[in-house]
Amino acid sequence: MEHPEHLLKVEDILKELDSISNINHIARSGLAHQRSQKFKADMCTDDELSQIYCLVDSHVPTLRERAAMRYERLLSKSEVDEETANQLKFLKDIILTKCPSNINERIQEIMKQVYEMPKEWTLIQLTSQHTPAELQNLNAKKFETNGIYITVFNCGQNEFQPFMVKADKPTEYSNKIELIQEVVALISANKERLMNNSGRKNFKNYREKMEYCRDRDRVDENMSILVDKMEKSWLKHWRCLFIGKYQNNEIETYIQKSVENYLKNEQLLVKSRCLDILYRVVKGAYLLDSYEIEDAIEYCLESNDKLVLNKFSNFLLTLNKDINSIYKDISRHPVILIVDECLDCLPWEMMQVLRNQPVSRLPSFHFVYLLFKTHEKDIEDGHKIIRNYNSGAYIVNPDRNLDLMERRMMCFYKYWVSDWHGIHDRKPTNDEFISMLTDTEIFLYNGHGNGAHIMSVDSLQRKYVKAVVMLFGCGSIRINKLGPQTEMYSSYHMYLISRCPCVVGMLWEVTDIDTDVLTAEFISNWIPSKASIHWSNLDKASWTKGIDSSKFVPIQQFQGRELNNPELLRALCHSKNTAKYYMTKAACVVRGLPVKIK
Structure with missing residues (x-):
């Protein structure tokens, strides 16, 4: 019997199937992929490396797909040069969620990447265990605290093989503690209190002021207690794994x-x-x-x-x-936390084991490797090197309703980084905002949120953001839960897709004075200056009150200490101690690579 010409022959079908066999794709939603990989990890108890692969692959699959799609669109642009095109193709292959047709190949790929990354790094991956309760949850405000898989990657050649342990769900007197729910409730209460007092210049009386201070202290104390529970009721003895080399x-x-x-x-x-x-x-x-x-x-x-x-x-x-x-010097190399999105609201950096440790966080192993390959030429001794720290820019008070903050920060910038340029007391154009991110080495934003309301985030992810970005606004790098059965979202993801090396910001709402004090202390600890007297040695009483003073008076006595630390993460660790409130210290985190001025 003869085949009609319009029908494909078996040989043609096989040839077509063979041509698409290497295409990477996800045939289901990211959330389903995430859960299925966590379920597989629960089942692979006799093969640790297979477990680790499944856990690695469970992190932010949809975000990885979005990044790959963006790089594919950029490749379609005619103005992309050959070098950029080759890099985008390589990065797209790194970030794509691949079909695990040969799991051993995927495992070996991860091992190769671990060996390739700087020997100074320790990667600690935190993955929440999947539970059936999450499938049934229809309440976006309900959060489960489950067991947690802790995977340790020792980067560099001749290091130990990755390993994984599991910390059971937190309990107290045999009762489960819903730590994430407690933290979310505390953050919400903190936001409500700050909103209720927003714009207030004076209290009606002494009693009202004392009530506000007591509420503030209570929030700080409760968050500190929750961090202690994270360590002692959840991680327990496994918290020692967080220590770097x-x-x-x-x-x-x-x-x-x-x-x-x-x-x-x-x-x-x-x-x-x-x-x-x-x-x-x-x-x-x-x-x-x-x-x-x-x-x-x-x-x-x-x-x-x-x-x-x-x-x-x-x-x-x-x-x-x-x-x-x-040994006198027991300083440690950086730790990079790879944090499951449902665990991201927790202030891991405030744990005692990490408190004086240079630490940053990223959402997946794939993005750690992507940023490493993007900035590999500029990485020395485990740090992305900033060579021209005078190439800086800032945007201050673009919404024109934070006058005292504007006075403080402009006074500081003029004193400490006088060579920088910036915009204050007006909204920048979209092109001005993007230019600061792509043409400078360091960028600071002081205002509401992260500036996404005055800039096109879609145009941002089309660019390559080379600047180290600091967003000192409320919840500037928070990851938001959009629904009970959806992956989480953050404007920070646009910076990640744009291959920004490092973003400093806030996980939740903070007060302007405490944030300004922390910002000035951090920048003056990290970035060298031509100023004749170091910022830490000045009397800043008038500055804190927002009184514009062009001349600072040095304090009579000051503690001798290292005035500048070229490592961003270490400088931030030291500077957090100047913040008055625990909630401010806990909110300020770093997403991205370790960075160093040279």
């Missing part, structure tokens, strides 16, 4: 040899992954209770012999004390 490699070698010798002498055998965990327990022993150290040791040894656990615990504590007495 020591800058002095001698300390790392000392820890490794000491632990290995102890194991050999005591005739104890542990797996390679557990060796890495024990090294981290040593680093964080001073933060853990003795029973928590024993819990970590029990996990590694797979033994509950109390005498063995107690002896090993005492050894690790003594080793930690020895390190602090032998």
Whole structure:
């Protein structure tokens, strides 16, 4: 029987299928893909690397698709040069959600990328466990706090293989604690209180002022308590995994040899992954209770012999004390948190284990690698290098209703970064805003939100944002939950798609005075200046009140300290102590790569 000419032959169909076999795509929604990958991770208990792959792939699949689509559109533009086109093709391949036709190939791809990234980095991926309750949830204001997978990636060659542990859902007296729900409620109450007092210049009486101060202190205290619960009721002994590598490699070698010798002498055998965990327990022993150290040791040894656990615990504590007495400089390299979007509202950086640690966050492993490859030529010793810090710009009070803030910040900018240019007391055009992001090395925004209301975010994601961006407005880099069964969204995503190396901003609403004090302290700690007297050594009483003073008076006495720290993350750590309120310190986070001025 002859085939009609208009029908395809079997050979043609097979050829067509073969031609599309390598196309990357998602045949379902991002949320479904996210949940299915988390479900697979729950099932792959006998294959740790497969679990890790599924967890990596579960992070922000829709955002990754949006980034890939944007790069595809940019490639279709005739004005794209060959070098840019090749880079966009490469980045598109990095970020796409691929069909896991060969999971071993995907695992090896991740391993290769981990080895390729700077040896100074430690990546800590936090992935919320999926539960059936989330499928049934129709309330956008309801948040579940589940178990959490903690995946550790030691970047660089000759490092330990990635490993993963699970922290169970937080409990208190056998009752589950809804930490995320509590944090969201606290942020909402904080916003309502600030909105109710917005624009107020004076209180009616002393009693009203005291009530406001008590409310403010209560919010600060409650957030501090919640952070403590995150560490002790949720992460427990696993919080030691968040500690980065020591800058002095001698300390790392000392820890490794000491632990290995102890194991050999005591005739104890542990797996390679557990060796890495024990090294981290040593680093964080001073933060853990003795029973928590024993819990970590029990996990590694797979033994509950109390005498063995107690002896090993005492050894690790003594080793930690020895390190602090032998070595003067125990500074650590940066940690990059890879935070599941449903965990992003939590102030991880305020945990004691991270409080003085240079730390940033990103939404997925793919975006860490994408930013690394984008800025690879400018990365030295694990930091994106800023060479021309005088190339800076700012936008201050574009909505013209924050007069005191404008006076403070313009006075500071004129004093400390007099070579910078900027716009204040008016709205910039869209082109002016975009130009500041694409043509300068450092950009600061002081106003309401993040400026998205005065700029086209669609035009932003078509550009390459080379500037380090600082958005000192309320909730400037918050990730918003749009519905109970949708992925979350943030204007910050546009900066990420635009390959911006680093964005500093706020997770929730903050007060202007405290934010201005933090901003000025941070910038003067990080960016060198021609000013004759360092900002920290000036009497700023009038400045804080918004009184425009062109001449500052140096204070009589001041504490001697390092006046400038070229590392952005470390400078921010130190500067947070100048903020008066805990909520301001906790809100201020960094998204992106570690950055350094050189």
